[in-house]
Amino acid sequence: MKSRKYSKTIIAFVAALIIVLAAGTVGVTRSALSIFSDEYPMQFEMYHIGITLNENDKPLAWRNYLEEAWHTNAEASLLGGIEKFSFGTTYDEKLSVTNSGAVDEYVRVTIYKYWLNEDGSKAQDLDPGFIDIKLVAGDNGWILDDEYSGDGERVVLYYTKPLSGTESGNSETTPYFTDTVTVDGDVKLFVTQTETTVDDEGYTVVTNKYTYDGKTFCIDVQADGVQTHNAEDAIKGAWGRTVTIDEEGILSLEKEA
Numbered sequence: 001m002k003s004r005k006y007s008k009t010i011i012a013f014v015a016a017l018i019i020v021l022a023a024g025t026v027g028v029t030r031s032a033l034s035i036f037s038d039e040y041p042m043q044f045e046m047y048h049i050g051i052t053l054n055e056n057d058k059p060l061a062w063r064n065y066l067e068e069a070w071h072t073n074a075e076a077s078l079l080g081g082i083e084k085f086s087f088g089t090t091y092d093e094k095l096s097v098t099n100s101g102a103v104d105e106y107v108r109v110t111i112y113k114y115w116l117n118e119d120g121s122k123a124q125d126l127d128p129g130f131i132d133i134k135l136v137a138g139d140n141g142w143i144l145d146d147e148y149s150g151d152g153e154r155v156v157l158y159y160t161k162p163l164s165g166t167e168s169g170n171s172e173t174t175p176y177f178t179d180t181v182t183v184d185g186d187v188k189l190f191v192t193q194t195e196t197t198v199d200d201e202g203y204t205v206v207t208n209k210y211t212y213d214g215k216t217f218c219i220d221v222q223a224d225g226v227q228t229h230n231a232e233d234a235i236k237g238a239w240g241r242t243v244t245i246d247e248e249g250i251l252s253l254e255k256e257a
Helices: 186-187 230-238
Strands: 005-010 050-055 060-062 091-092 093-100 105-116 130-135 142-144 154-159 180-183 191-197 203-210 214-225 243-245 251-253
Touching: 050 091, 050 214, 093 214, 105 130, 105 230, 130 154, 154 251, 186 203, 214 230, 230 243
Parallel strands: 005 203
Antiparallel strands: 050 060, 050 093, 091 180, 105 154, 105 214, 130 180, 142 154, 191 203, 243 251
């Protein structure tokens, strides 16, 4: 019998951004975001500290320490409104932080990018660099902490200006620290090909196994606030980071020894 050769392609991409809040897991159609904020009150009562994470100008998750529970906006989610996510397509993902507490504060955000296996475990061998969340930092007041960012997985940003709270007359919001998100379509190029000969049938099956098949890509964003009172010591104690605050209240990062 003449040998036949069939190509069998296996691919079933799963795209998701996972939202995990301090109070529990919030399931959204396709994704989610992680926001945490610890209270570092020093000489203030904890309810003075509050922080809100916004996506595309809508509050996504927030907590004011007068209340213990986190709150989420049921109508907002990462990539909300997108019925079908496409690899290689760029989507708006404008994130910002609002001081929703009483006292002025400095804020920090940490972004984590990673992949999950089908069983929910972290895929250590997959490249988070394919998950591209475009940062907006520099002249807008956000600065990148190079010493604590790296490996393509973690990005740490500080807002250099004190963010006003309600005791100062309003709840001030930062400029965006991200702009868009894209998952590189080149992930579909990573494939392992195997051939299996079926002797009794007289043909060979060629199977393409895609490395990222069945994997979930994740973006977690952590937002933290520290009051401006005795800020240098408060930030060192809360975040373990050495900073300098000048006479105008502008924060700068010091090189760690």
